[in-house]
Amino acid sequence: MDKLDKQMLDFLQDDGRLSISDLSRKLALSRPSVTERLHRLREKKVIEGFSARVALPAVGREILLIIQVSDLKVSPQEFESLIQKKEDIIECHRVTGDVSYFLKAAVSNMERMRLLIDSLMPYGSINTSTVLASPVSYRKILPNV
Structure with missing residues (x-):
């Protein structure tokens, strides 16, 4: 490049x-x-596609969550298949270490948050954090020099 x-x-x-x-x-x-x-x-797949960045509060997703999933009780394939069907999950990352997955979710209210957390509990240990602020919510990515 x-x-x-x-x-x-x-x-x-x-x-x-x-x-x-x-x-x-x-x-x-x-x-x-x-x-x-x-x-x-x-x-070359440097550009994967084009899309719009959507302001979550503007579409009724006021609450942003980071969910850690550890001690998985099902296979990673089964868990990932489940996660792909949950519209409130906007990112899913399988990681190394004590935590198996980091999920990013956007929900409209506390009830929706409770339902999401409850639906994940049978699959592993769940630790949820509510995002208070996002000082870096997006950053341009360019090749390293």
Whole structure:
């Protein structure tokens, strides 16, 4: 990846809706060159896709949770299959150490939080933390130098 690819990633992470024309102007490259670079980055899976970042409170998900799952009572495959069906879970990470999984969940109210926690309890030991603030909720990711 060269300097122009890195700049393209930087611009697209600021605004994933930039047109090819806008990227062309910002990078001082022809539209065909920008298009080819963009296709190459997608083919190499550097760019996985484009999506919108949604403000959780704006869609009624006021409470953000970090849930630790340890002492798993089922297979990881069974647990992961269950988690994929739970819409309140917005991230799931299988990790090393005493904790098996870190889950990030967004719920609308305390009752919804209770129901989610109760539904997870049969599968392992659950430790839940409510997020008070997120000083770094998103960060652009660029290749290391």
